[in-house]
Amino acid sequence: MDNAMTIPSQPDLRVALGPLALANPVMTASGTFGYAAEFANLVRLNRLGGVVVKGISLEPRAGNPPPRIFETAAGMLNAIGLENVGVKRFISDKMPHLRTCGCRIVVNILGDSIDDYAALAGHLSAVAGIDALEVNISCPNVKKGGVAFGTAPEMAAAVTRAVKQETDLPVIVKLSPNVTDIVVMARAVAESGADALSLINTLIGMGIDARTRRPRLANVIGGLSGPAIKPVALRMVWQVASAVSIPIIGIGGIGTAEDAIEFLLAGATAVQVGTANFYNPGATEQIIDGIADYLRQQGESSVQAIIGGLRLGA
Amino acid sequence: MPEHQEKSIVLSIERLSPSVYRLTLHAPLIAGEARPGQFAMVACGSTLDPLLRRPISIHQCSGDGRLQLVVKVVGRGTQLLSEIRAGQTLDLLGPLGRGFRLSPGPVALIGGGIGIAPLLFLAQSLMQTGQADASCRVLLGAQSGEDLAPLAAGFETLGCHVELATDDGSLGRHGLITDLLPAHLPNLGKVYVCGPHPMMAAVAALCASAQVDCEVSLEAHMACGLGACLGCAAPGADGRYKHVCKHGPVFKAEEMAWTTR
Ligand SMILES: Cc1cc2nc3c(=O)[nH]c(=O)nc-3n(C[C@H](O)[C@H](O)[C@H](O)COP(=O)(O)OP(=O)(O)OC[C@H]3O[C@@H](n4cnc5c(N)ncnc54)[C@H](O)[C@@H]3O)c2cc1C
Ligand SMILES: Cc1cc2nc3c(=O)[nH]c(=O)nc-3n(C[C@H](O)[C@H](O)[C@H](O)COP(=O)(O)O)c2cc1C
Ligand code: FES
Numbered sequence: 369m370d371n372a373m374t375i376p377s378q379p380d381l382r383v384a385l386g387p388l389a390l391a392n393p394v395m396t397a398s399g400t401f402g403y404a405a406e407f408a409n410l411v412r413l414n415r416l417g418g419v420v421v422k423g424i425s426l427e428p429r430a431g432n433p434p435p436r437i438f439e440t441a442a443g444m445l446n447a448i449g450l451e452n453v454g455v456k457r458f459i460s461d462k463m464p465h466l467r468t469c470g471c472r473i474v475v476n477i478l479g480d481s482i483d484d485y486a487a488l489a490g491h492l493s494a495v496a497g498i499d500a501l502e503v504n505i506s507c508p509n510v511k512k513g514g515v516a517f518g519t520a521p522e523m524a525a526a527v528t529r530a531v532k533q534e535t536d537l538p539v540i541v542k543l544s545p546n547v548t549d550i551v552v553m554a555r556a557v558a559e560s561g562a563d564a565l566s567l568i569n570t571l572i573g574m575g576i577d578a579r580t581r582r583p584r585l586a587n588v589i590g591g592l593s594g595p596a597i598k599p600v601a602l603r604m605v606w607q608v609a610s611a612v613s614i615p616i617i618g619i620g621g622i623g624t625a626e627d628a629i630e631f632l633l634a635g636a637t638a639v640q641v642g643t644a645n646f647y648n649p650g651a652t653e654q655i656i657d658g659i660a661d662y663l664r665q666q667g668e669s670s671v672q673a674i675i676g677g678l679r680l681g682a
Numbered sequence: 683m684p685e686h687q688e689k690s691i692v693l694s695i696e697r698l699s700p701s702v703y704r705l706t707l708h709a710p711l712i713a714g715e716a717r718p719g720q721f722a723m724v725a726c727g728s729t730l731d732p733l734l735r736r737p738i739s740i741h742q743c744s745g746d747g748r749l750q751l752v753v754k755v756v757g758r759g760t761q762l763l764s765e766i767r768a769g770q771t772l773d774l775l776g777p778l779g780r781g782f783r784l785s786p787g788p789v790a791l792i793g794g795g796i797g798i799a800p801l802l803f804l805a806q807s808l809m810q811t812g813q814a815d816a817s818c819r820v821l822l823g824a825q826s827g828e829d830l831a832p833l834a835a836g837f838e839t840l841g842c843h844v845e846l847a848t849d850d851g852s853l854g855r856h857g858l859i860t861d862l863l864p865a866h867l868p869n870l871g872k873v874y875v876c877g878p879h880p881m882m883a884a885v886a887a888l889c890a891s892a893q894v895d896c897e898v899s900l901e902a903h904m905a906c907g908l909g910a911c912l913g914c915a916a917p918g919a920d921g922r923y924k925h926v927c928k929h930g931p932v933f934k935a936e937e938m939a940w941t942t943r
Contacts, residue, residue, distance in 0.1 A: 402910035409684040410775075410908075422912075431923060437903050437913035442730040444905060448912045451923065595730045623730070646906040647725065647733055649687055649775065 379663035380670035381656070383417070383637050385615045386563035388500045388538040390417040390472055390638060393671060394628065394656045397619050397642030398423055398476035398502060398542075399448065400593075403462040404469050410649040414470030415656060417638060421458075421466070423478040423504050426487055428454035438575045438584035443596030443621075444643060445573050447587035450478055450507070455491050467497035474540065476502040480510040482523075482530045489534035501537050503527060505557075506544035506569045518544030518569070521556035528560035540617065543567040545597075545604055554608040566617035566640065567608060568601045594643040595621040602634055609635025609676060623651055625658020632659075635676040685778060685908065686711040689771045693748065695764075698832035701755045702796065703764045705772070710747030712776045716740045718804035719781025719899055719932040723907035724751070725773035726759040735775060736760065737904050737927070739800035739876075752799040752833070778907045779931050782897055784808060787871030790819035791842070792859060792885055794877025798822050798833040800899060801876060809840045818842040819870070821862050823877070827853030860884045867892040875899070886935035896935035902926035 381392035395418040401407055404419045413419065431451025438445045453461065458475075466473050475498050477488040485503060492498055505518035505527055517523045528541050541557045543550060545568035554565055570591025575584030601620020609616050615638070618631030623644035631639050644651040659671060668674060690709035698704055712722060723735035736759040742750040753763050766772060782804050789808065793801045801820070808814035820842045824830035830846060830853050837844045845862050846854025855862065860881060863873075867888065875885045876899035889896035902914035909928030917939040918924045924933065 400906075400911065402908070406906075406908045406910040410687055422910075431912060431915060433917070434915045434923075435903050436915055437905050437911070439732060439734050442733055444733060446905070446911070446913060451912045451915070594733055643733070643905075646911060647735060649908070 392417040393638035395640045397640035400642040400645045405465045416471040418472030420474040423476040433586040443594035445590040447585045447590035472499040474500045478504040478507045486530040489531040493535040502540040525556040525560040532561040538563040540564045550604045551611045558612040564615045568620045606634040625655045633678045705751045709749040713743040713749040716777035717781040720777040722774045722776030726762040741799045754796040786813040788817045789872045792821045792875040794881045797877030820844045821859045823847040823859030825849045883940045899932045
């Protein structure tokens with residue numbers, strides 16, 4: 369009779385981040401996958417839902433002095449200092465390869481001022497092969513005494529509006545977790561027209577060498593990432609998903625399919641894999657396969673069916 | 683020259699001195715392509731702590747897919763590596779980075795401590811390709827004879843001229859290996875050096891004043907080894923940061939800034 373039911377087929381992994389359709393929900397996180405070429409021999413890039421490139425600024429940035437990284441318990445601190453080639457060289461040197469990846473290309477942007485963000489959005493809108501912008505608002509607003517855009521709702525909203533005005537590309541705003549109430553930030557950004565939210569960026573931390581009594585990072589403080597931050601990220605994704613209606617990309621300590629599925633259940637439509645690319649370059653492909661396996665085991669025909677599927681109560 | 687993520691098989695592990703171990707692995711993909719001075723990112727444990735891979739130089743490769751690493755135990759990751767046993771697997775990412783540029787003519791290889799490890803592969807390549815001959819000088823130093831002797835083995839049988847120095851005088855000359863370099867410099871076309879940073883800075887300075895080419899193999903804390911995280915920055919002579927995993931780990935000495943540290 370109904371024997372079509374008995375053979376589980378390949379589940380449908382497609383998701384949509386507002387106007388941005390992805391072949392599957394697994395993307396790479398900014399700053400952990402370079403400009404994709406770095407992983408071209410290790411990962412089949414065309415299998416990825418998307419690649420988010422290292423943050424780009426208007427002018428090249430040299431970055432911080434070394435040491436820039438320090439390993440912590442199940443995590444790492446980084447103070448790269450947003451080193452990048454600048455938007456001009458990004459377009460001329462990095463985009464040609466990115467166009468050949470066969471997956472969605474999201475360009476992460478950063479600036480010192482609202483004008484910087486707007487100018488970047490303008491520049492990049494005219495470039496073929498870019499599918500969306502991701503706005504890193506965890507950067508200091510130089511004109512406002514160095515307070516991070518992402519820690520004041522009105523500044524986050526202003527950046528979002530400025531970027532939206534300059535581009536027709538889908539705009540993802542990447543939230544900083546270093547705030548008292550992530551929901552306030554998420555609402556401010558969503559109400560200003562963001563197409564999607566991504567969270568979380570790194571948690572600010574620090575390391576000290578007791579023997580030398582010196583900081584572990586030349587910059588003294590840096591961003592904590594990796595498995596250590598997953599519970600915090602998961603909590604924030606769940607809180608934000610419960611409060612806003614635009615799609616969410618979950619980020620933070622994801623290294624396995626199970627990790628990714630937890631974020632989807634908490635309400636994320638897609639995920640980004642960051643630090644795991646360093647310790648396991650094959651992580652992204654393994655996560656894609658693992659999500660498909662999970663859906664088959666759970667008897668689900670599409671990944672959409674589990675998004676926000678967290679069961680609460682008895 | 684593609685990188686591979688390869689699950690190698692541990693063929694043997696030998697203790698060379700109280701804190702130094704030699705791992706012989708079956709890793710045909712990486713062994714087949716590695717060049718002297720390149721390294722692998724080694725997954726030391728099987729859990730999330732320690733999280734990151736450790737950069738370890740390729741010590742030797744053979745045509746039959748064998749690859750050797752020499753590891754000095756200095757912390758948790760290298761301790762775990764020293765506890766691995768034959769038959770187990772070891773997840774490697776490699777070969778990575780830019781190695782030594784081999785050039786013909788009279789050369790010296792200078793190594794300090796565990797920095798000697800990558801030089802054997804270099805000496806083999808130089809001798810086997812005929813780019814170096816018995817005039818090849820190998821100057822090696824370490825804290826004590828116990829540390830130095832196992833690392834220094836193998837160079838003489840290749841036909842190199844080996845000179846040793848130890849900090850405590852228990853093997854070879856009592857003092858710094860760099861003290862032996864000036865006597866040779868007038869006859870050298872190129873110097874390759876790997877060891878503690880102050881030693882490399884001293885060799886770079888000596889070579890610069892004698893106008894002899896010098897290549898150095900640098901260390902940096904690394905997360906990816908692939909040029910993606912930008913964590914491994916080292917200051918270049920042009921005022922810009924170089925990435926040790928990608929632009930290096932071997933650099934021309936004049937490319938780098940040697941002022942501080
Ligand atoms: C290109 C390159 C080649 C190397 N080749 C060898 C080799 O052949 N044999 C060998 O024994 N060692 C080698 N090293 C050094 C080796 O990587 C470190 O000793 C090792 O990472 C220490 O890890 P740990 O967990 O034992 O020490 P811990 O001090 O506990 O490590 C803590 C963190 O600091 C990093 N770290 C500590 N010391 C160093 C260092 N000197 N260089 C880079 N990162 C460091 C670790 O990777 C880790 O992330 C090499 C380093 C580089 C960069
Ligand atoms: C080395 C490194 C560099 C990063 N650079 C950026 C960046 O340029 N822009 C950005 O928005 N996030 C950056 N991030 C943050 C990551 O994209 C991600 O939000 C964070 O690491 C948490 O995810 P994870 O735990 O999976 O790594 C960086 C993270 C790391 C570890
Ligand atoms: S270690 Fe990641 S860029 Fe060099």
